[in-house]
Amino acid sequence: MRRTSYTDDHEAFRGTVRKFVDTEVVPVYDKWYEAGIVPREFYYKMAELGVFGIEVPEEFGGAGIESFKFQAVLMEEAARAGVSFGGSSVHVGLCLPYLKKLATDEQKQRWLPGFAAGEIMFAIAMTEPGTGSDLAGMRTTAKLSEDGTHYVLNGAKTFITGGVNADRVIVCARTAPPREDDRRFGISLLVVDTTSPGYTVGRKLDKLGLRVSDTAELNFTDVRVPVEDLLGEENKGFSYLGQNLPQERLSIAVGAYAQAAAAVRFAREYTQQRNVFGKPVASFQNTKFELAACKAEVDAAEAVVDRALDALDAGELSAADAASAKLFCTEVAARVVDRCLQLHGGYGFINEYPIARLYADNRVNRIYGGTNEVMKMIIAKDMGL
Numbered sequence: 001m002r003r004t005s006y007t008d009d010h011e012a013f014r015g016t017v018r019k020f021v022d023t024e025v026v027p028v029y030d031k032w033y034e035a036g037i038v039p040r041e042f043y044y045k046m047a048e049l050g051v052f053g054i055e056v057p058e059e060f061g062g063a064g065i066e067s068f069k070f071q072a073v074l075m076e077e078a079a080r081a082g083v084s085f086g087g088s089s090v091h092v093g094l095c096l097p098y099l100k101k102l103a104t105d106e107q108k109q110r111w112l113p114g115f116a117a118g119e120i121m122f123a124i125a126m127t128e129p130g131t132g133s134d135l136a137g138m139r140t141t142a143k144l145s146e147d148g149t150h151y152v153l154n155g156a157k158t159f160i161t162g163g164v165n166a167d168r169v170i171v172c173a174r175t176a177p178p179r180e181d182d183r184r185f186g187i188s189l190l191v192v193d194t195t196s197p198g199y200t201v202g203r204k205l206d207k208l209g210l211r212v213s214d215t216a217e218l219n220f221t222d223v224r225v226p227v228e229d230l231l232g233e234e235n236k237g238f239s240y241l242g243q244n245l246p247q248e249r250l251s252i253a254v255g256a257y258a259q260a261a262a263a264v265r266f267a268r269e270y271t272q273q274r275n276v277f278g279k280p281v282a283s284f285q286n287t288k289f290e291l292a293a294c295k296a297e298v299d300a301a302e303a304v305v306d307r308a309l310d311a312l313d314a315g316e317l318s319a320a321d322a323a324s325a326k327l328f329c330t331e332v333a334a335r336v337v338d339r340c341l342q343l344h345g346g347y348g349f350i351n352e353y354p355i356a357r358l359y360a361d362n363r364v365n366r367i368y369g370g371t372n373e374v375m376k377m378i379i380a381k382d383m384g385l
């Protein structure tokens with residue numbers, strides 16, 4: 001089916017990205033994979049390509065385009081090639097909306113030109129060792145100093161994507177205790193300079209998949225954060241998270257859909273050239289049925305993604321819509337990637353085959369950005385249940 005959500009401009013951008021991935025990423029990807037990190041310098045290349053600045057307003061060094069679809073194309077192309085850009089997806093896909101919506105003009109002037117140029121890489125830290133799904137339970141504190149000039153940040157975060165490479169981290173911290181009638185009250189967002197004394201990066205976590213992504217623990221011991229670096233209003237952080245999570249969840253849906261599409265392509269190509277019992281694996285009826293069933297699931301996920309992308313651009317994507325898209329597309333991808341790996345036989349289990357890495361990379365889609373159980377809670381609540 002013809003895709004309806006992308007224009008000729010998006011498709012031209014897709015061509016540019018595909019070439020970039022083929023020349024700048026695929027040849028060096030094994031090295032990144034072994035090192036477990038995307039080299040910091042690569043982000044300057046991404047910035048040069050203009051991908052960090054697409055949605056940054058022109059007065060701050062960007063192209064000023066108000067659409068998430070170019071980022072979606074970028075994610076689709078990474079998945080298509082079986083690669084990942086590490087923390088940069090969080091830099092643009094997650095952090096930029098917070099900066100655009102909540103930063104003052106003075107803050108935008110300080111952060112956005114560097115953001116677009118790849119000089120200031122951002123990450124976002126919500127999850128803590130003791131709390132992930134239940135974010136209102138976070139314990140990191142930011143206490144305002146007596147003279148009112150800075151906050152004193154103490155606590156720890158974990159699973160932070162881009163945590164090693166980041167120059168600034170949007171840290172969610174308690175500036176006030178929860179209220180009896182509102183546990184969500186009292187959380188604020190602070191943009192923390194990662195060179196501040198007392199800020200330390202802990203372990204870079206050894207993960208099942210997404211191995212090139214620098215997922216890290218962060219620790220804060222009496223970190224001084226100037227009041228000028230408070231993002232938005234004090235104590236309203238939870239509602240800011242609620243407003244931005246739909247885009248994060250849609251981006252996970254887009255990536256999952258694209259991984260499923262890539263898996264079908266890998267399996268189709270592989271089974272056509274692999275001979276068993278004297279004929280190509282693709283010639284067995286089971287293979288045809290499996291791939292046909294997978295293709296139908298991918299088509300359905302594509303329709304969901306395209307509708308959701310249009311809704312996001314139109315400002316109409318609700319929290320429940322995004323949860324539904326994430327739930328559906330990530331479950332489809334899990335089934336499809338698994339079935340496509342099976343068609344590879346033993347080679348599907350070997351990391352030099354892209355399907356094996358895809359299988360491992362895909363698993364986290366049902367966990368991060370809010371687990372799929374949390375997605376079901378959001379959808380059920382919207383149904384009045």
Ligand SMILES: Cc1cc2nc3c(=O)[nH]c(=O)nc-3n(C[C@H](O)[C@H](O)[C@H](O)COP(=O)(O)OP(=O)(O)OC[C@H]3O[C@@H](n4cnc5c(N)ncnc54)[C@H](O)[C@@H]3O)c2cc1C
Pocket residue numbers: 090124125126127130131132133134158159160161162207210215364367368369370371372373374
């Ligand atoms: C690779 C990776 C990258 C990440 N990147 C970031 C990042 O950049 N920034 C960030 O802040 N966080 C990040 N995260 C954290 C991620 O968002 C959390 O892991 C996720 O929200 C789940 O939280 P948790 O791990 O504490 O699981 P828990 O909350 O401990 O959940 C454990 C289990 O309980 C289930 N559960 C929880 N509550 C309920 C309920 N009410 N009813 C039924 N079941 C329930 C969950 O679905 C899950 O199955 C990342 C995680 C990973 C693995």
